[in-house]
Amino acid sequence: MRIGHGQVCLQVPVGTRLGGYAARTGASTGTLDQLEVHAVTISAGNSRFAWLVADLPAVNTDLAEPLAARLAGSLRTRPELIWLSATHTHSGPETGCRPGGGRTPPEWHEQVLTAGDLAAGHALATEAPAELTIHTGLINDVGGQRSGALPRKNVPVTVLAARAHGRICGVVVVLPVHPTVLGADNLLVSADLTGAVRRAVTARLGCWAMVATGAAGDVSTRPHRRNQQPDELARLACLAADQVVALTTPPGRAITLDPAPRGPADLRRSPAAGNFESKWSAPIGPGRHFADPHRRSSMPVSGQTTSRCGSAQPSSTAAPEPTGQPPTAPNPEHPTDTHRPPSAAAPHHTLPLGQPDVPRRSPTPNPGQPPNAARPTQPRQPPQARTTGQPNQPSTAPPDPPPITGARTWSLYLPGRLDEPTPDxxxxxxxxxxxxxxxxxxxxxxxxxxxxxxxxAASARIREPRLVVSAVRLGDLSLVGFGGEPYLALEAALATEVPGPLVLIGYTGGYLGYLPTAAAYRTGAYEVHISPVAEGAAELAVREAVRLLGVSPEGGR
Missing domain, CATH: 1.10.287 (Helix Hairpins)
Structure with missing residues (x-):
């Protein structure tokens, strides 16, 4: 296995419109800390996965799709193995963060594409042999659920550590917490909690760090923060970083990418999977609550240092070496604009090996239905999700899957809320x-x-809401990306369906809006009011992710 990392700064001029808060008035007046685009590449055999994370409120498909198409050739991989995620900072430039998504402003479209190209190129150039280990646990006193009957006060975190020569040379931290320490009155550009944790982890471990936002739809710092000023941002980041570092102290569980791929029949739950200590201490019960192993870091809190972001400098701990033979070339018919009506000439659906699909027609709106009609009194049938486009499959499927596989559904149609009344x-x-x-x-x-x-709420009543669902398998590690803001419980729901370790990441490949669990629709919370999808839609997204991962109903692959 080979792992590389690169990072590039995003320059935000004074006077830029900031996204994230509807209540914010005024444009940016300066910069508190630099926004960055990070890229991590992982390769094994003829396969390569590239994950880019940008300090933006959101990324839409008009940005994620062309970046995947652009990098597929230079990285010698397939578009579905290239991810673009947003940290969801609320102190970054407005990039189309609204229910249903929006167009990326032209000035940010080209800058992010260029930065992503540079960051990924540096990651490729610095790839070096390394071992990948996974570490999971709980972060206390930083984030918690901000809605629900019994909101939890801590959050599960996953750390992927790249190790070489007996030491950690880089980490990817998936932190499911809204980066909203700074409030709507803040007019300084900042990566907020994500960037502060990134800098603090780098200072403590002495290596590169990439921090992605996980299933943070109903999680923020609200239960623990004392104010919404920069000093509170530093305090919470130090608390989080100390606990992240404590999680990486044990050896962790090694993720093995077998250079001699096994057939699908061999990818089943193995005894080794039982060695993985899940960050969830118990599966979902009837009450939808979890019991937590009250794990707490004993490391002291130290001061936070500020990182310097130069002009696209690569990060490396070892000299790069040549990679193996390039994999299959990307599909030249991959679309570049998913906001236009889907057609057979523009496939929007990429499937894992051996997963045929029958395309379904786009829904037809009911012209006689008023936009805010009352909810029907008859019980509703379970909602159905629909995908668009033809399967994107190679002409001749190889007998065995490569050690790294991926799949993506660009447009998963979910039930909308045009027939629902707006809240009182x-x-x-x-x-x-x-x-x-x-x-x-x-x-x-x-x-x-x-x-x-x-x-x-009225602005979130859109026709035909569509979600981007991405899935990647690194050995028996499953990564799932939702192009929206998934509730925390959805990760646990996925973990009960998929063997081996699993991580859910939000804000990846597109932006739909909030994805609340079915039970949340009775809470009357902000996230439910502003969500463009109806009750049960998030569970359909979970079902699609399980399908993309190729998991059978019996729990095997």
Missing amino acids: ATALRQQLTEARRTGNAVAVRTAETALQGAEL
């Missing part, structure tokens, strides 16, 4: 008044956001 804003204003009487800052903020969501 009058009642939510009363709830806000009552919360202010209590003086509880968390309750006040929760009530404020619930009212904001109700006032913006």
Whole structure:
């Protein structure tokens, strides 16, 4: 296995419109910390996976798709093995972060493509032999669920560590926490919590670090933060970094990419999979709650250092070596614009090996249905998800899968909410008044956001909401990316269906909006009000991810 890393800065001029907060007024007045684009490449045999993470509020398909097509040739891999994720900072430039997604502004479209190209090129140039280990546990006192009947106060975290010559040379941290320490009144450009944790981990481990945002749809720093100022950002980042470093101290579980690929029948749950200590201490029960092993870091909190971001400098701990023979060339018919109506000439669906599919027609809106009709009193049938496009498969499938495989559905149609009434804003204003009487800052903020969501709910009632679902297998490690804001429980739901370790990442390949669990639709939370998808849609996304991973109903692959 070979692993490489690269990073490039994004320059944000003064006067840039910032995204993330509907309540923000005013443009940027300066920079608190640099925004960056990070890239990590992992190769084994003739396969390569490239994962890019950008400090942006969101990335849309009009950005992720052309970047995958552009890098497929230079990285000698397939487009479905190239990911672009956003950290979802709320202090970065507005890039189309709205329900259903939007167009990337031209000035950011080209800059991010160029930065991604440079970062991925540096990662490829610095690839060197390394071992990949996975470490999981809980982060305390940093993030917690901001809605629900019994919100948890800690969050599960996954760390992928690249090790060479007996030491860690780089880490990928998947942190499922909204990077919203800085508030709507902040007008300084910042990567927020993600960037602060990245810098703190780098300072402690003395290596490169890439931090991605996991299933953070209902998770933020709200339960723990004391204020929304830069000093609080540094405090929370130090707490998180100390616990991340503590998780990497044990050897961890090695991810093996067999250079001699095995057939699909061999990729089943093995006894070795039982050695993986899951970050979830218990599977989902009827009450949808989890018990946590109260693991806490004993490392002292130290000061935070600020990283310097030069002009596209590569990160490396070893000299690069030539790679193996390039894999199959990318599909030249891969589309570059998923916002146009799908057609047979523009396939939007990439499947894992041996997974045929029958394309379904696009839904036809009901012209006689008013946009805000009342919810029907009859029980609704389970919603159905639909995908568009023809399967993108090689003409002759190899007998065995390579050690790294991937699949992607660019347009998974999910049930929308055009037939649902918008929330009662009058009642939510009363709830806000009552919360202010209590003086509880968390309750006040929760009530404020619930009212904001109700006032913006009409903008989320869109036709034919579509989600990007990506899946990659690195040996028996499964990575799933949703182009939206998945609730934390969806990762646990996936873990019960997929053998071996699994990580769910949000904000990847596109942006649809919030993906609440079915149970969350009875909470009246901000995330539910502003979500463009109906109850049960997130569970359909989970089903699609399981299908892309090629998992059988019996739990084997």
